[in-house]
Amino acid sequence: QVQLQTSGPGLVKPSETLSLTCTVSGYYISSGYYWDWIRQPPGKGLEWIGTIQASGHTYSNPSLKSRVTISVDTSKNQFSLRLNSVTAADTAVYYCARGPSADYWDQGTLVIVSS
Amino acid sequence: EVVLTQSPLSLPVTLGQSASISCRSSQGLVHTDGNIYLSWFQQRPGQSPRRLIYQVSNRDSGVPDRFSGSGSGTDFTLKITRVEAEDVGVYHCMQGSHWPRTFGQGTKVEIK
Numbered sequence: 001q002v003q004l005q006t007s008g009p010g011l012v013k014p015s016e017t018l019s020l021t022c023t024v025s026g027y028y029i030s031s032g033y034y035w036d037w038i039r040q041p042p043g044k045g046l047e048w049i050g051t052i053q054a055s056g057h058t059y060s061n062p063s064l065k066s067r068v069t070i071s072v073d074t075s076k077n078q079f080s081l082r083l084n085s086v087t088a089a090d091t092a093v094y095y096c097a098r099g100p101s102a103d104y105w106d107q108g109t110l111v112i113v114s115s
Numbered sequence: 116e117v118v119l120t121q122s123p124l125s126l127p128v129t130l131g132q133s134a135s136i137s138c139r140s141s142q143g144l145v146h147t148d149g150n151i152y153l154s155w156f157q158q159r160p161g162q163s164p165r166r167l168i169y170q171v172s173n174r175d176s177g178v179p180d181r182f183s184g185s186g187s188g189t190d191f192t193l194k195i196t197r198v199e200a201e202d203v204g205v206y207h208c209m210q211g212s213h214w215p216r217t218f219g220q221g222t223k224v225e226i227k
Contacts, residue, residue: 036216046164046207048216061215062116095163100211101154103175105163 002026004096004106012090012113018083022096022106023076030054030074034099037070037081039092040108047092051099052079086113117141117210121219127227128198136222138208140189145212152211155184155193158221159204168193200226 008020022035029035037049050060052070060068069082083090093108118141128134144151153171156164166175168184171191181196195202203226208219 045221046218059214101152101169103166108163
C-alpha cells in the first residue's frame with residue numbers, strides 16, 4: 001500500500017520560504033512515476049504546483065515557476081518543495097501525490113502565511 | 116495552459132437519483148503517447164481528494180460501479196447513478212496530458 005506523508009511548518013512569515021517534505025512508503029520513488037505537489041487555498045479549488053521524477057527532472061507551474069524548487073532524495077524516499085517569497089495568497093492546504101494521475105495523496109498540510 | 120471548465124458548479128441531487136458533471140477542455144487532451152489523461156476526483160468534506168476515474172473511463176479499485184466516466188475530444192462527463200449520502204462532496208476533473216497539469220473549478224454535490 002502506497003502511503004505519502006508531508007512534514008513541515010504550518011506557519012510561515014511573509015517574504016520567507018515555505019519548505020515541505022513528502023515521505024513515501026510502500027513504493028520506491030526510484031522505481032518510476034512522477035511525484036507531485038498540489039495546493040488548495042481555503043474554500044477554493046485545486047492548483048497543481050509542480051512535479052519531479054527520480055531522475056531529478058522537474059516541471060513547475062509557470063504561474064509559480066520562479067518561486068518554486070522541487071527536489072528528490074531517493075535514499076530517503078522523499079521529495080521536497082520550497083516556495084520562496086511567500087505572501088498571504090500562498091496560504092493553503094498543501095498536498096503531495098503520485099503522478100501523473102494523482103492516484104495516491106497524503107492527508108494534506110495547512111500552511112498559513114502570517115506574521 | 117489547458118483550461119478545464121466544469122458545470123454545474125453546484126449540484127443538488129435527490130437520494131437515489133442520478134447526477135452528471137461536465138468537464139470541458141479548452142483543447143484536445145490526447146497525449147503524445149496516444150492516451151487521454153483525464154481523471155476525476157472526489158473530495159469529501161475535510162478529506163484529501165480521492166481518485167475515482169483515470170484515463171477518461173477507468174474506475175479505480177474499490178470505487179463503486181455507480182461512478183462512471185466517459186467522453187472524448189474536449190467534452191468529458193462523470194456520472195453518478197443512484198446517489199447515496201456518502202457521495203456528498205466536491206468533484207474535480209484534472210488533465211495530465213499537457214503541461215502544466217490543470218484542474219477544473221470543482222463541482223459541489225449535495226443532497227436536496
